[in-house]
Amino acid sequence: MDLNTKYTPQSWPQHAENSTLEGKNKFVGFWLFLGGETTLFASLFATYLALKNKGPEGMEFTTQELYQLPLVFIMTMLLLTSSLTSVYAMYHMKNYNFKAMQAWLMITVLLGAAFLGFEIYEFNHYVHEGFNYSQSAFSSSFFTLVGTHGLHVLIGLGWFILLMLRNSKRGLNLYNAPKYYIASLYWHFIDVVWVFIFTVVYLMGVAG
Amino acid sequence: MSSIAQKKGFGATLWDYLTTVDHKKIAILYLVTGGFFFIVGGIEAMLIRIQLAKPDNDFVSAGLYNEIITMHGTTMIFLAAMPLIFAFMNAVVPLQIGARDVAFPFLNSLGFWMFFFGGIFLNLSWFLGGAPDAGWTSYASLSLASPGHGIDFYALGLQISGGGTLIAGINFLVTIINMRAPGMTYMRMPLFTWSTFVASALILFAFPPLTVGLFLMIFDRMFDANFFDHTMGGNTVIWEHLFWIFGHPEVYILILPMFGVFSEIFATFSRKRLFGYSAMVFATVLIGFLGFMVWAHHMFTTGLGATANAIFAVATMAIAVPTGVKIFNWLLTMWGGSIKFTTAMLYAVAFIPMFVIGGVTGVMQASAPLDYQLHDSYFIVAHFHYVIVGGTVLGLLAGLHFYWPLMFNTMLDETLGKITFWLFLIGFNLTFFIQHFLGLLGMPRRVFTYGADQGWDLFNLISSFGAIFMAVAVTILLINIVKTIAQNKAVGRDPWGDGRTLEWAIPQPVPFYNFKQTPLVRGLDTFWIEKQEGNKEGMTYAEPVGDIHMPHNSFIPFVMAFGLFVGAFGALYNGEQAWAVPVLILGLLITFLSMGTRSLKDDLGYHIHKEDLMDKKGGKH
Numbered sequence: 001m002d003l004n005t006k007y008t009p010q011s012w013p014q015h016a017e018n019s020t021l022e023g024k025n026k027f028v029g030f031w032l033f034l035g036g037e038t039t040l041f042a043s044l045f046a047t048y049l050a051l052k053n054k055g056p057e058g059m060e061f062t063t064q065e066l067y068q069l070p071l072v073f074i075m076t077m078l079l080l081t082s083s084l085t086s087v088y089a090m091y092h093m094k095n096y097n098f099k100a101m102q103a104w105l106m107i108t109v110l111l112g113a114a115f116l117g118f119e120i121y122e123f124n125h126y127v128h129e130g131f132n133y134s135q136s137a138f139s140s141s142f143f144t145l146v147g148t149h150g151l152h153v154l155i156g157l158g159w160f161i162l163l164m165l166r167n168s169k170r171g172l173n174l175y176n177a178p179k180y181y182i183a184s185l186y187w188h189f190i191d192v193v194w195v196f197i198f199t200v201v202y203l204m205g206v207a208g
Numbered sequence: 209m210s211s212i213a214q215k216k217g218f219g220a221t222l223w224d225y226l227t228t229v230d231h232k233k234i235a236i237l238y239l240v241t242g243g244f245f246f247i248v249g250g251i252e253a254m255l256i257r258i259q260l261a262k263p264d265n266d267f268v269s270a271g272l273y274n275e276i277i278t279m280h281g282t283t284m285i286f287l288a289a290m291p292l293i294f295a296f297m298n299a300v301v302p303l304q305i306g307a308r309d310v311a312f313p314f315l316n317s318l319g320f321w322m323f324f325f326g327g328i329f330l331n332l333s334w335f336l337g338g339a340p341d342a343g344w345t346s347y348a349s350l351s352l353a354s355p356g357h358g359i360d361f362y363a364l365g366l367q368i369s370g371g372g373t374l375i376a377g378i379n380f381l382v383t384i385i386n387m388r389a390p391g392m393t394y395m396r397m398p399l400f401t402w403s404t405f406v407a408s409a410l411i412l413f414a415f416p417p418l419t420v421g422l423f424l425m426i427f428d429r430m431f432d433a434n435f436f437d438h439t440m441g442g443n444t445v446i447w448e449h450l451f452w453i454f455g456h457p458e459v460y461i462l463i464l465p466m467f468g469v470f471s472e473i474f475a476t477f478s479r480k481r482l483f484g485y486s487a488m489v490f491a492t493v494l495i496g497f498l499g500f501m502v503w504a505h506h507m508f509t510t511g512l513g514a515t516a517n518a519i520f521a522v523a524t525m526a527i528a529v530p531t532g533v534k535i536f537n538w539l540l541t542m543w544g545g546s547i548k549f550t551t552a553m554l555y556a557v558a559f560i561p562m563f564v565i566g567g568v569t570g571v572m573q574a575s576a577p578l579d580y581q582l583h584d585s586y587f588i589v590a591h592f593h594y595v596i597v598g599g600t601v602l603g604l605l606a607g608l609h610f611y612w613p614l615m616f617n618t619m620l621d622e623t624l625g626k627i628t629f630w631l632f633l634i635g636f637n638l639t640f641f642i643q644h645f646l647g648l649l650g651m652p653r654r655v656f657t658y659g660a661d662q663g664w665d666l667f668n669l670i671s672s673f674g675a676i677f678m679a680v681a682v683t684i685l686l687i688n689i690v691k692t693i694a695q696n697k698a699v700g701r702d703p704w705g706d707g708r709t710l711e712w713a714i715p716q717p718v719p720f721y722n723f724k725q726t727p728l729v730r731g732l733d734t735f736w737i738e739k740q741e742g743n744k745e746g747m748t749y750a751e752p753v754g755d756i757h758m759p760h761n762s763f764i765p766f767v768m769a770f771g772l773f774v775g776a777f778g779a780l781y782n783g784e785q786a787w788a789v790p791v792l793i794l795g796l797l798i799t800f801l802s803m804g805t806r807s808l809k810d811d812l813g814y815h816i817h818k819e820d821l822m823d824k825k826g827g828k829h
């Protein structure tokens with residue numbers, strides 16, 4: 001593989017993300033990794049469901065009182081939109097349009113950062129109400145599940161930013177195209193997990 | 209690096225191994241480290257048997273006894289059996305599928321070093337205030353109450369080495385999916401490759417629940433979380449579920465690859481095609497699948513209710529069906545074959561009755577009502593040693609003799625090998641068969657001593673006596689290894705004369721790039737086919753000689769794993785020592801900076817040029 005090969009949108013392979021063996025390996029390996037991540041989150045969800053609303057004698061915190069759907073709704077919209085913008089970025093990757101790809105990734109990162117900002121606000125708010133990490137089994141399982149997701153968002157942001165900085169001068173090639181691609185896969189995965197958190201934690205918490 | 213003529217200094221060799229990304233050398237690293245931990249775990253086992261040899265013994269205290277059994281189990285499963293299995297997977301699978309290396313050589317090295325440092329970290333607990341003492345299952349109600357740092361060593365050490373295992377699992381999956389030589393369809397893959405594939409899939413889905421369980425335990429112990437504390441609404445049974453959702457697949461991770469090794473050995477030394485190949489593949493996949501549906505058979509007495517117990521009992525019994533399919537296929541492979549009783553074959557033949565005994569007791573335990581009697585008694589100890597020693601360890605010993613010439617181009621002494629075999633087999637049965645009856649007589653597992661009036665003296669003495677045989681057997685094995693290395697007599701390609709699959713077709717010593725030309729696989733047992741047709745080279749090629757792309761060696765995996773090791777000390781002493789937080793940050797910095805170096809510095813590898821390959825030496829490094 002040669003980093004210096006120059007491509008045009010016409011000569012750029014249709015599936016740049018897996019047109020080399022290294023790319024193909026990354027592609028398959030990352031899908032498998034996401035399979036493992038799925039069981040990781042499944043375990044956290046199960047733990048949360050088992051411990052939801054459980055606490056020491058006379059605990060007053062319940063899902064109904066705690067969660068505020070409007071805030072979570074905004075967060076959901078931010079993250080869903082950021083998934084869409086990362087699709088645009090990959091669309092431009094496929095068309096060998098480096099600048100547009102970086103730009104859309106930039107927007108993705110901003111949306112993701114906004115999401116994270118809201119999440120920090122939310123956590124902070126709970127802690128101030130007395131619902132801190134060691135307050136109850138409920139609080140521990142809530143912060144661990146949602147916090148693990150938040151950590152994934154943070155890692156995803158860092159990953160995007162490093163990729164964009166590292167490649168800003170040299171543009172796309174068959175070595176970094178798979179990297180962009182799997183980073184965006186990761187981002188979609190995070191988004192899907194959030195959809196489950198939104199449903200299982202927040203919606204079922206308030207309505208169920 | 210490839211030629212034996214080159215003699216290198218100790219320093220250069222050490223550096224080579226610290227930085228290697230070559231699957232063949234990583235295999236040797238796994239073999240040596242796993243072998244070391246096997247000895248450590250073995251010594252712990254001897255201490256257990258000394259303590260139990262007579263009633264009311266005070267050879268070790270109750271507390272120390274708990275530490276010893278915990279470390280024995282944990283070491284044997286995570287630090288001996290699994291790495292030794294990885295040793296064979298690394299040594300054999302890429303060659304068996306006609307690949308030049310695994311899919312991610314760098315990650316392969318990282319996986320090894322994470323296992324290495326995780327294992328060291330766990331064992332340092334002996335010197336730093338005491339080892340974990342809540343059993344290898346570390347049930348939360350015990351472990352949360354355990355004073356000192358033992359449990360923290362357990363949780364953090366397994367977390368690090370478990371990460372390495374997960375990496376190795378993904379690596380083998382991708383290797384097998386993407387890197388098979390042309391013609392090697394899924395249904396032409398040798399059974400060792402198939403079983404590696406399925407075991408890796410089990411690793412992928414079983415280790416994350418353990419990761420979560422360990423994190424919850426770490427959080428409970430270190431950050432005052434309340435997952436397992438019922439006064440705060442927590443529930444200790446959650447740990448049991450998470451642990452066994454991992455734990456039961458884990459026992460199949462331990463046995464399936466050995467099923468693969470035995471399948472290769474039966475076919476090779478019966479000089480016959482494996483009987484029922486497709487049924488074998490199907491059974492392997494089915495066992496892997498069912499392995500995820502049965503975890504609650506470890507929790508029959510927890511109180512999950514009759515319905516849950518019934519479902520898990522039936523699911524557990526169902527696994528006996530594909531397992532039986534395999535047993536019959538092995539028997540029928542030998543049927544009518546022209547059998548050669550090498551040491552490896554002896555192990556394989558002995559494995560069948562041993563594993564059947566373990567399987568039968570397994571099905572007994574699977575009937576939930578009976579398990580109320582058997583649970584937590586020595587019957588369970590007998591069961592799992594029949595499957596793990598009678599299955600996995602016999603498989604590892606068989607594999608050691610069988611694949612030794614492939615890895616080192618020399619052959620272990622067959623006479624010494626057979627002596628080891630008989631001593632080990634006799635000792636194993638002496639030690640563990642009688643434990644079934646100890647269990648039925650009511651002796652609970654994990655007790656540090658028993659009274660003289662309980663009627664368990666004689667059986668325990670016999671059991672301890674048997675252990676001596678196994679210790680002698682392993683000692684002879686070590687002598688055998690030293691002798692073989694000292695004599696260093698090269699045996700060349702296809703040393704058994706009856707190799708059937710690609711790994712035996714390759715010249716010895718194996719060139720560092722494995723295959724000069726990618727082979728074309730023309731059927732199941734492709735080497736056998738070529739030999740039958742009189743092909744002297746043993747391979748048909750899929751491509752002309754061309755440049756070969758190779759990855760660079762790298763020290764980064766070592767440093768990354770070392771960073772986690774350092775950081776773990778910080779995490780462990782957090783809140784107790786002033787230096788804890790700085791050390792934690794330092795460790796993570798080491799890891800993340802080396803990770804950063806890795807991703808910022810493009811490492812595209814290098815090419816061995818065609819011209820270098822053409823001259824006889826097979827290219828220089």
Ligand code: HEM
Nearest residue numbers: 459462463505506528567570571573574583584592595596
């Ligand atoms: C036919 C196949 C098998 C069946 C039906 C079976 C069934 C069981 C059951 C029901 C238990 C729980 C007993 C109790 O604690 O009360 C058990 C324990 C155990 N089995 Fe098996 N088993 C089978 C094969 C295996 C294999 C292949 C391995 C490992 C290679 C294995 C390793 C273990 C271990 C390590 C334990 C004890 C764990 C502990 O409590 O420390 N089993 N088995």
Ligand SMILES: [Cu+2]
Nearest residue numbers: 456503505506
């Ligand atoms: Cu089990």
